[in-house]
Amino acid sequence: DQQVKQNSPSLSVQEGRISILNCDYTNSMFDYFLWYKKYPAEGPTFLISISSIKDKNEDGRFTVFLNKSAKHLSLHIVPSQPGDSAVYFCAASAFGNEKLTFGTGTRLTIIP
Amino acid sequence: DAGVTQSPTHLIKTRGQQVTLRCSPKSGHDTVSWYQQALGQGPQFIFQYYEEEERQRGNFPDRFSGHQFPNYSSELNVNALLLGDSALYLCASSLWTSAETQYFGPGTRLLVL
Numbered sequence: 465d466q467q468v469k470q471n472s473p474s475l476s477v478q479e480g481r482i483s484i485l486n487c488d489y490t491n492s493m494f495d496y497f498l499w500y501k502k503y504p505a506e507g508p509t510f511l512i513s514i515s516s517i518k519d520k521n522e523d524g525r526f527t528v529f530l531n532k533s534a535k536h537l538s539l540h541i542v543p544s545q546p547g548d549s550a551v552y553f554c555a556a557s558a559f560g561n562e563k564l565t566f567g568t569g570t571r572l573t574i575i576p
Numbered sequence: 577d578a579g580v581t582q583s584p585t586h587l588i589k590t591r592g593q594q595v596t597l598r599c600s601p602k603s604g605h606d607t608v609s610w611y612q613q614a615l616g617q618g619p620q621f622i623f624q625y626y627e628e629e630e631r632q633r634g635n636f637p638d639r640f641s642g643h644q645f646p647n648y649s650s651e652l653n654v655n656a657l658l659l660g661d662s663a664l665y666l667c668a669s670s671l672w673t674s675a676e677t678q679y680f681g682p683g684t685r686l687l688v689l
């Protein structure tokens with residue numbers, strides 16, 4: 465049972481444009497969500513997170529939006545840069561149970 | 577500021593053998609979690625250690641065991657290795673008080689032949 469889903473295995477975006485990565489979840493107990501970026505041969509790098517009490521969190525070029533009623537979150541990267549090319553994982557946790565449940569990842573390619 | 581470190585980086589074992597993987601958490605962190613990432617999948621939670629005790633466990637058999645030392649470093653042990661145990665094993669550290677935000681090490685890639 466895949467509780468966190470990233471339905472787009474890959475995404476290509478031109479440099480300078482906006483990249484939008486999507487994530488859906490099924491477990492209504494999830495109340496904290498994170499995005500990680502992963503380069504080959506490295507561990508996931510924490511990017512940004514959001515608590516369920518918010519619907520938006522911004523950090524520089526990265527913004528995460530949470531739609532609790534739709535059980536959907538998205539990561540916006542603007543402007544996209546070549547160094548953003550990586551695999552992006554969405555992860556979620558529930559209060560009192562801090563194990564992270566990950567999606568299968570989306571490979572983002574930024575085209576110069 | 578040292579991040580999460582793991583050793584070894586790569587390992588090749590044969591079926592039935594035992595393996596030990598090691599992790600040192602980020603400076604100041606007291607909680608260590610272990611994840612298994614199979615090819616093309618997201619990381620899957622194995623277990624979490626705090627105060628030298630296993631606090632949570634994912635859906636992994638008893639062949640997977642761990643330990644946390646007084647200096648917060650941790651080991652993951654896998655007995656009776658199967659071909660399906662071939663994966664990237666990731667260690668993540670955090671503060672117990674904010675364990676939902678975890679920082680990952682580079683991983684140990686295990687190949688079982």
